[in-house]
Amino acid sequence: MAAKSRIVWYLNQFFGQIGGEDKADIPPQKHEGGIGPAAGATRLLKDQADVVGTVICGDTYFGENVESAAKEVVELIASFNPDIVIAGPAFNAGRYGVACGAVAKAVSEELNIPVVSGMYPENPGVDMYKNYAYMVETVNSAAGMRQALPQMINLALKILSGAKLGLPQDEGYMPRGIRKNLFVEERGSKRAVDMLLKKLKGEEFETEFPMPDFDRVDPQPAIKDMSNAKIAIVTSGGIVPKGNPEKIEASSASKYGKYDISGFDKLSEADHETAHGGYDPTYADEQPDRVIPVDVLRDMEKEGVIGELHRYFYTTVGNGTAVASSKMFATEFAQELIADGVDAVILTST
Amino acid sequence: MRLELGYIQINDVKFGNKTEVVDHTLYVNKEELIAHLSDDDRLAKVEVELAKPGESIRIMPVKDVIEPRVKVEGPGGMFPGFVSNEEQVGSGRTHVLKGAAVVTAGEVVGFQEGIIDMTGPGADYTPFAHTNNVVILADPVEGLAKHQHEAALRIMGLKAATYLGEVGRNVEPDEVVDYEVAPLFENAAKYPDLPKVVYVYMLQSQGLLHDTYYYGIDVKEMVPTIMYPTEAMDGAIVSGNCVSACDKNTSFHHQNSPVIYDLLEKHGKEICFLGCIVTNENVTLADKNRSSNMVAKLVEFLGPDGAIISEEGFGNPDADLIMNCNKIESLGVKTVLLTDEYAGRDGASQSLADSSPKADAVVTAGNANEVIELPPMDRLIGNSAPADKIAGGFDGSLRADGSIEVEIQAITGATNELGFNKMTARGY
Numbered sequence: 001m002a003a004k005s006r007i008v009w010y011l012n013q014f015f016g017q018i019g020g021e022d023k024a025d026i027p028p029q030k031h032e033g034g035i036g037p038a039a040g041a042t043r044l045l046k047d048q049a050d051v052v053g054t055v056i057c058g059d060t061y062f063g064e065n066v067e068s069a070a071k072e073v074v075e076l077i078a079s080f081n082p083d084i085v086i087a088g089p090a091f092n093a094g095r096y097g098v099a100c101g102a103v104a105k106a107v108s109e110e111l112n113i114p115v116v117s118g119m120y121p122e123n124p125g126v127d128m129y130k131n132y133a134y135m136v137e138t139v140n141s142a143a144g145m146r147q148a149l150p151q152m153i154n155l156a157l158k159i160l161s162g163a164k165l166g167l168p169q170d171e172g173y174m175p176r177g178i179r180k181n182l183f184v185e186e187r188g189s190k191r192a193v194d195m196l197l198k199k200l201k202g203e204e205f206e207t208e209f210p211m212p213d214f215d216r217v218d219p220q221p222a223i224k225d226m227s228n229a230k231i232a233i234v235t236s237g238g239i240v241p242k243g244n245p246e247k248i249e250a251s252s253a254s255k256y257g258k259y260d261i262s263g264f265d266k267l268s269e270a271d272h273e274t275a276h277g278g279y280d281p282t283y284a285d286e287q288p289d290r291v292i293p294v295d296v297l298r299d300m301e302k303e304g305v306i307g308e309l310h311r312y313f314y315t316t317v318g319n320g321t322a323v324a325s326s327k328m329f330a331t332e333f334a335q336e337l338i339a340d341g342v343d344a345v346i347l348t349s350t
Numbered sequence: 351m352r353l354e355l356g357y358i359q360i361n362d363v364k365f366g367n368k369t370e371v372v373d374h375t376l377y378v379n380k381e382e383l384i385a386h387l388s389d390d391d392r393l394a395k396v397e398v399e400l401a402k403p404g405e406s407i408r409i410m411p412v413k414d415v416i417e418p419r420v421k422v423e424g425p426g427g428m429f430p431g432f433v434s435n436e437e438q439v440g441s442g443r444t445h446v447l448k449g450a451a452v453v454t455a456g457e458v459v460g461f462q463e464g465i466i467d468m469t470g471p472g473a474d475y476t477p478f479a480h481t482n483n484v485v486i487l488a489d490p491v492e493g494l495a496k497h498q499h500e501a502a503l504r505i506m507g508l509k510a511a512t513y514l515g516e517v518g519r520n521v522e523p524d525e526v527v528d529y530e531v532a533p534l535f536e537n538a539a540k541y542p543d544l545p546k547v548v549y550v551y552m553l554q555s556q557g558l559l560h561d562t563y564y565y566g567i568d569v570k571e572m573v574p575t576i577m578y579p580t581e582a583m584d585g586a587i588v589s590g591n592c593v594s595a596c597d598k599n600t601s602f603h604h605q606n607s608p609v610i611y612d613l614l615e616k617h618g619k620e621i622c623f624l625g626c627i628v629t630n631e632n633v634t635l636a637d638k639n640r641s642s643n644m645v646a647k648l649v650e651f652l653g654p655d656g657a658i659i660s661e662e663g664f665g666n667p668d669a670d671l672i673m674n675c676n677k678i679e680s681l682g683v684k685t686v687l688l689t690d691e692y693a694g695r696d697g698a699s700q701s702l703a704d705s706s707p708k709a710d711a712v713v714t715a716g717n718a719n720e721v722i723e724l725p726p727m728d729r730l731i732g733n734s735a736p737a738d739k740i741a742g743g744f745d746g747s748l749r750a751d752g753s754i755e756v757e758i759q760a761i762t763g764a765t766n767e768l769g770f771n772k773m774t775a776r777g778y
Contacts, residue, residue: 178778180720182773184773188714189768192609200684208712208774209702282495320759
């Protein structure tokens with residue numbers, strides 16, 4: 001008979017039976033076996049899995065030390081050598097939900113094992129961390145424990161069995177926002193015609209792609225004195241030194257480059273080119289200044305229109321590149337730009 | 351306008367002394383076909399190869415795919431404005447070599463030609479693993495500019511398909527299907543109780559190797575116009591682009607434009623299909639505004655209850671898709687959008703570059719960033735070296751053993767946004 005799977009449970013101080021708000025500042029601690037809901041779950045696990053340990057942390061402690069607390073919690077979890085982690089359920093407790101989510105993130109990144117949790121859909125932990133855990137939808141108070149526990153356990157057992165998980169609504173978890181391909185019965189055009197017929201008749205239909213809410217960034221206030229401003233160039237047009245030293249991909253870029261242009265009055269086909277796969281590169285290769293205007297900015301520098309052109313430009317290929325990747329690139333190099341005293345950035349695309 | 355399509359089923363393709371269809375097999379006189387295509391002084395060399403379903407063959411880099419068809423009765427010929435004159439097409443009778451396809455390949459033009467595997471896991475993603483392919487490999491003369499290279503290959507493919515289609519002229523079809531959409535008032539009067547539907551047919555027109563042609567006109571130079579559905583079946587729309595292989599519409603896709611066929615299937619039964627509005631996806635905001643305004647105006651003018659809007663390509667054209675949706679929905683006309691997604695290799699990123707709460711009915715052809723491993727094939731038609739640089743490839747895509755790890759973006763037709771395939775994506 002196959003060995004039983006090992007579950008470690010994460011709870012806050014209240015469900016971990018240490019105390020109420022007065023104990024919310026306790027640091028992470030571990031216990032052998034299950035406590036509270038984790039103990040209650042044992043009978044649901046049949047012979048397939050054991051709760052080998054419980055890790056408890058106070059909500060306030062976690063909230064005030066998210067990164068270090070997550071790290072400590074993961075270390076304690078890892079000491080039990082689990083196959084899966086269950087966190088919560090947190091219902092509508094915001095700090096607890098965020099802690100469960102942060103633990104899920106750290107567990108999936110550090111230990112690479114699945115996490116099951118349970119929350120009320122409006123708990124901020126859902127939106128922040130749904131990518132990292134299979135979260136069962138619960139009601140907004142602990143009165144829903146009796147209902148949530150079997151759902152979470154069944155989901156955990158299914159994941160442990162290695163069976164392929166179906167659609168979120170069929171398996172009983174909230175969509176994690178991970179888009180996956182699958183083949184269906186009808187071709188897309190037929191599905192579109194059928195969806196339109198339903199929409200025209202006022203019948204219920206289900207979109208295959210729920211539109212996201214985009215994060216919009218407000219423009220910064222204008223710079224009043226350009227003659228003293230340090231200007232940097234950032235581009236998604238793919239301009240790179242000849243030969244594309246970092247091998248930035250023609251599409252779906254996984255990286256960006258940072259290159260020194262302090263020695264250039266203008267760019268040319270002898271020294272730069274584009275790595276971008278989304279347009280005819282002839283004109284960009286012929287004169288890379290068409291994508292990043294180094295020549296014009298040098299003129300402006302000499303004429304005193306701008307204070308200075310920053311010595312590095314940052315570049316990637318925007319073609320099909322995931323928004324999450326772009327965000328990650330910019331989060332990194334925006335810090336460098338600030339540290340280098342750059343006042344404004346000219347963003348060029350293609 | 352009424353068109354009869356006579357489908358001649360092609361189950362095999364072989365070289366022969368004469369180009370002809372015998373017993374559902376297409377025989378190709380290789381020398382004659384090469385000679386027919388070699389009078390273009392932009393091309394240095396033309397070769398012809400065959401690739402059939404199930405064979406261990408990889409074709410790349412693929413530029414276009416075209417279905418051999420021939421106009422048997424009625425005005426005009428295939429691909430008006432290119433290999434036929436500018437007659438109005440879409441009526442009379444056309445014969446189709448169903449199950450056969452011309453695939454143009456050869457030296458890479460841009461970054462965005464595709465891969466067709468005739469077997470293995472990649473074959474599930476491309477419809478052209480399941481057609482009997484006559485592959486035309488052409489090399490350009492030295493120093494030929496990219497846009498001229500593209501034009502030469504485009505014309506070459508249309509000529510090859512017309513040459514092959516011609517042999518179906520006197521073959522008795524296995525099946526004849528009638529397609530008809532009447533003029534507006536007559537059509538509406540015929541089916542007064544059925545909901546009226548139009549199809550907004552967006553065509554790639556970003557320029558710089560991202561062009562599509564309508565009766566020979568580069569669609570970025572035109573304003574949106576009205577098309578009878580049957581015109582597309584006669585090759586009124588021709589692909590001239592090197593957009594990512596997965597979601598560029600090949601000329602084959604336009605000839606077999608699936609929304610048109612599926613709407614015609616319901617026409618007169620559950621809906622009244624009024625026709626198509628052909629529009630473009632230009633890059634400037636002024637162009638986008640002008641085109642989407644005109645699309646909305648034409649929709650209002652035709653007065654439908656619903657519209658299907660299909661996109662071509664991704665990123666920049668997402669804006670056109672959403673503008674069309676917003677403006678059409680604002681008229682009180684219900685829309686369904688057809689698109690694909692670029693959600694990142696892990697599927698966790700935002701799929702589209704634009705969005706709208708009005709776009710509440712979307713059909714997706716899948717996430718183009720999903721990665722696939724294509725095992726080596728026994729035979730390679732073309733050249734696999736571009737695997738590292740075509741859209742969907744990355745440094746190291748092509749391995750020493752000939753296998754290729756790429757995003758499905760690199761597979762011809764994998765996430766076709768006309769809705770040609772059964773693949774889709776869901777949130778997990």
